[in-house]
Amino acid sequence: MRDLIIVGGGPAGLAAAYGAYEKGVKDILILEREDTLGGILNQCIHNGFGLHRFKEELSGPEYAQRYIDMLKDTTVDILSGTTVLELREDRTVCALNSRQGYFELQAKTVILAMGCRERTRGAISIPGSRPAGVFTAGAAQKYLNMEGYLCGKRVVVLGSGDIGLIMARRMTLEGAKVLACVEVMPYSGGLTRNIVQCLEDFGIPLYLSHTVTDVRGDRRLTGVTVSKVDENRNPIPGTEMDFDCDTLLLSVGLIPENELTRGAGIEIDPRTNGPLVYDNMETTLEGVFACGNVVHVHDLVDYVSEEAARAGASAANRILGKIPEHRAVHIKTDGAVSYTVPQYIRENAEEKTVSLSFRVRKILDDVKIQVSDGQRTVFTAKRTHMAPGEMEKIQLPREAIGDARDLTVSVEK
């Protein structure tokens, strides 16, 4: 019986392991599918990581290396090249690798840190033919940054998610011509800083409220048609623009990878596509915790680390016999707030504040975040600007919760 098994050795898994180790747990095993630790950070060679966590501006691989180094002198065991096939309700982890074959491990606690994967062409139903040259932005990023292959010379990017924006810049620097970035929504899905430094810096046009309505090509992509869309996201006839391109990159969202979670019977929040969690990052299955992009998609790895450290510390508490048994308060959302993580807060836990993350559905200026218990407002915070592409965080004082049965988070003018 292991004290703690962590599924995934990316940023969330690494920080969770360190968080649990710091709290006094020694028997920790990380199971990682790839041959090396670090997860998606290894292909994110751009800078901007770590300003919150390390007060330095690092690239993705450097950020991962910090955590790998931190774990070096600990008793944390790592099994790489190992795929987890199943998690059972009794916290049996079924895994497979080429050295040991199939094996089963029992754990007192499990932390799910599997991250997310990209939405593909199939998920968004683009019409047209099916030639080579249509890639998800993350796949193109891996080919270029890790394998050294530039996947095209004339590129259109569909979706303004951060990975697509980062790849528009990266491919431009490598000599490709990025013709346009096309976004179906009236606002960008990525961070504003990436619009500035990846598109504006290189004069790449951003077409908001536009989408790809035709894909042409027999063997290789030869062109795409882009049309303006109305407020219901339906293409407007007569607005078609043709682009001659050999590559279409898709940056159209990420899906938390929760097959193991579902298989274990853990409740999923349909809004985040991740597990429902309490403020200690525990899922609805006792002793199983989750953190990072498997719970909800983050913008910043620094916040993933923070959340994961909390999951690690909470798993440690359970192993050391400090078991939360208190009533839970349900966090509801209203108006422009699309979800919150955590979805439940337990009373009388150790920490004085609860870190609450959420996103809004539309762009908002000069607003007030409001938390109410039905009778009165228990917390407010001002924001000059909020956007769907940028995750919001508030620190809710635990004493504000009082004896509320549920709380509602909303954004008011």
Added chain:
Amino acid sequence: MKEMICVTCPKGCRLKIDEQTLKVSGNSCPRGTVYAQNELTDPKRVVTTTVPVSGAILPRCPVRTSAPVSKKLMIKIVQELKKYSLTSPVKVGQVVVENILGSGADVIVTRNL
């Protein structure tokens, strides 16, 4: 008054800068002041790319400039780095090229390979 979004970190502060006095507001850390002033005079960015590495588990090694460099030099630096290659082992922070193209910044390795 010129408005801009700070790209130093993912927070993306909305800055205002007075074109005459170069006084900056809206920033939540000192980096914002430096960023806005540079944007008006000589915009600077960190350049990240890869160089070939032999004998490692991967064919490419990620590198970056040790400090932001003039925006005008970005593509030139990436092209210049095509002349270089590395041999494993390399360590984070190892210098690949000193003072690349006279930018004042070194190019450093960002992954142990």
